[in-house]
Amino acid sequence: MGMKIKLITFTLGLAITLAGCQKPPQENTNGNTTSAGGTATGRATVTATPSQEQPTPSDSPAPDSTATPSESESLSPSASPDASETPDVSATPGAEIAHSLQPLPGKESVVPKITKKTTISMKTTAGEVVIEVYPEAAPNASERFVELVESGYFDDTPVSRVVTGFVAQFGINWRDPHKAYKEKTFNDDPSLFALDRGTLAFAKAGPNTNSTQVFINFAENNRLAEPGMNFTTFGQVVKGMDIVDSFAVVGDPSGGLDQQRMWDDGAAYLESLDEKPTMIEKATVVK
Secondary structure (H helix, E strand, O other), rough: HHHHHHHHHHHHHHHHHHHHHOOOOEEEOOOOOOOOOOOOOOOOOOOOEEEEEOHHHHHHHHOOOOOOOOOEOOOOOOOOOOOOHHHOOOOOOOOOOOOOOOOOOOOOOOOOOOOOEEEEEEOOOOOOEEEEEEEOOOOOHHHHHHHHHHHHHOOOOOEEEEEEEEEEEOOOOOOOHHHHHHHHHHHOOOOEEOOOOOOEEEEEOOOOOEEEEEEEOOOOOEEEEEEOOOOEEEEEEOOOOOHHHHOOOOOOOOOOHOOOOOOHHHHHHHHHHHOOOEEEEEEEEEE
């Protein structure tokens, strides 16, 4: 009898020891949990990012501040800022001033009151364009645009991309010290106001990559405000939109002039062109 008890005790101890040697569930690199045998017990969620496809004039790619973009480029919608992430400008004291900005559909209840503006005179080889900048509409973009104007950044630079019915884009200055602004990016503002004809927004290559390039809308381009793109209206042409309509179409019909060649040596590149772009002669703050 004593021998049987010892044998049973040994057998139970061996079983417990073997059970303790089993491998615990492992988590692989994509976040799925697998058992020791390799069977997945969880599944990673894959979220597709939206494409920047544009119908006509929307077969033109969205404004890109680094190089001629591809229609297949996509941006992560998770990077689009929320209205709560920027300073609260809706509570700005003062009476609302006259302006023609319109809220984006669905944003009527969150758009800030526009009580301030900065007026810019942009003299081009085609004529004068007057722009109003509204800091409450997009604080980061407005601050940078006025800063660039005051520094003389836009003076003697080309309107490098004109896509009829879509946008006119400018803002490459290859000269020192202005060229340094290319790398001085700033964060996106929430897109709250419609990208209607005559409105201005910064071009960019992805979330929070705004720096120097700006476009004027020839038509309503509200699709550019969708999550994943989040182009943001900060100003409006109030005089001279007919001048904007006359800007020369140069370079590639969709991408305009070669951005890299302009950044490398814009003067030589422009000199080599048979068809010259419209030039911004001088941009100044009027008031």
